[in-house]
Amino acid sequence: MEGFFLSKLNRREFLKKLNNIILPFFLSSIFTPVSQAIAKKTAQIDFQPSYLKLHKSGELKQRADMLWRIMEKCQLCPRRCGANRLQGEKGFCQAPGAQLFISSFHPHFGEERPLVGRYGSGTIFFTFCNTRCVFCQNWEISHLGKGFKRSIEDLANMMLKLQEIGCHNINLVTPTHYSPHILKALDIAAGKGLTLPIVYNTSGWERLEILKILNGVVDIYLPDFKYWDSKMAAKYSAGADSYPEVTKEAILEMHRQVGVAKPSKDGIIYRGLIIRHLVMPNDVAGSEKVIEWIANNLPKDTYVNIMSQYTPLYKALDYPEISRRITREEYEKVVNKAKKLGLTNLDIQGYRWLF
Numbered sequence: 001m002e003g004f005f006l007s008k009l010n011r012r013e014f015l016k017k018l019n020n021i022i023l024p025f026f027l028s029s030i031f032t033p034v035s036q037a038i039a040k041k042t043a044q045i046d047f048q049p050s051y052l053k054l055h056k057s058g059e060l061k062q063r064a065d066m067l068w069r070i071m072e073k074c075q076l077c078p079r080r081c082g083a084n085r086l087q088g089e090k091g092f093c094q095a096p097g098a099q100l101f102i103s104s105f106h107p108h109f110g111e112e113r114p115l116v117g118r119y120g121s122g123t124i125f126f127t128f129c130n131t132r133c134v135f136c137q138n139w140e141i142s143h144l145g146k147g148f149k150r151s152i153e154d155l156a157n158m159m160l161k162l163q164e165i166g167c168h169n170i171n172l173v174t175p176t177h178y179s180p181h182i183l184k185a186l187d188i189a190a191g192k193g194l195t196l197p198i199v200y201n202t203s204g205w206e207r208l209e210i211l212k213i214l215n216g217v218v219d220i221y222l223p224d225f226k227y228w229d230s231k232m233a234a235k236y237s238a239g240a241d242s243y244p245e246v247t248k249e250a251i252l253e254m255h256r257q258v259g260v261a262k263p264s265k266d267g268i269i270y271r272g273l274i275i276r277h278l279v280m281p282n283d284v285a286g287s288e289k290v291i292e293w294i295a296n297n298l299p300k301d302t303y304v305n306i307m308s309q310y311t312p313l314y315k316a317l318d319y320p321e322i323s324r325r326i327t328r329e330e331y332e333k334v335v336n337k338a339k340k341l342g343l344t345n346l347d348i349q350g351y352r353w354l355f
């Protein structure tokens with residue numbers, strides 16, 4: 001038998017053919033029942049993504065076109081650098097004109113539990129970024145733009161594939177500078193049966209004018225609140241001194257649109273605001289102030305993920321004050337403050353391994 005195959009095919013071709021036959025069979029045997037189980041379960045959940053109405057009325061397409069036109073003198077983010085992306089110009093974020101470049105898409109099991117559920121958060125990693133933090137953990141994607149040229153149809157198909165394999169949502173990582181492409185793809189995917197909630201996974205540094213265009217499109221906002229102090233924002237995020245003020249306004253608007261994030265009876269969050277705050281060494285992030293602002297300006301049951309995983313990556317070692325991980329004491333101080341201020345919906349996983 002081996003002789004028969006190897007006489008006609010070399011080993012590599014043989015394995016490739018085997019892969020083509022067995023892998024789809026293997027994947028479909030796993031994911032088809034999973035997708036059916038999910039479909040059955042989500043059917044009981046009575047969830048309709050907000051973008052479906054806009055798709056049916058034709059408004060989603062209009063909003064996508066509106067965002068597309070903004071790229072002529074790009075003002076999609078607070079940098080407002082005015083690059084003519086429709087003519088191929090690059091702005092501060094380095095997004096290559098109006099071309100779409102995506103790094104990867106797959107179920108992600110490292111996000112917040114109510115987004116991950118049993119079958120993962122359907123994550124799509126977009127290349128480049130307007131915030132450009134010196135400690136970025138995804139720097140190869142966001143600074144160097146490591147990824148592949150993709151069409152809008154490809155993006156729509158990725159969304160549908162993530163739904164087909166059972167993911168609980170479409171999690172758009174660093175979407176801001178590709179928001180026109182995303183809305184166009186969403187309009188196509190909605191027409192082909194996409195019904196998963198859209199997660200807008202952003203640095204939080206978003207223009208109000210753009211967020212208003214996203215009203216009714218996004219189901220779950222997942223912003224960071226990185227810094228309290230504009231000097232810190234400027235120092236570690238490429239001159240982004242407007243970060244604290246802009247992000248506060250943005251978070252209030254996000255909350256106005258989608259409200260508090262609460263898990264449904266299946267444990268999954270389908271709608272709402274989830275704020276992430278990364279505690280940094282030497283209180284560079286101004287964590288207690290950030291927490292205080294959240295407690296004073298949003299409902300006490302706002303979902304706040306206090307993140308402990310800061311790691312000095314990329315250019316962080318050039319800055320002595322952020323060139324180490326945080327201590328248990330630094331993290332505990334922030335968590336205690338949040339509890340003291342009455343915040344009740346805290347995500348504090350990853351707490352135990354700190355020293």
Ligand code: SF4
Pocket residue numbers: 074075076077078079080081082083085090091092093094095130176177
């Ligand atoms: S999205 Fe990019 S090109 Fe557009 S304003 Fe922001 S940094 Fe400039």
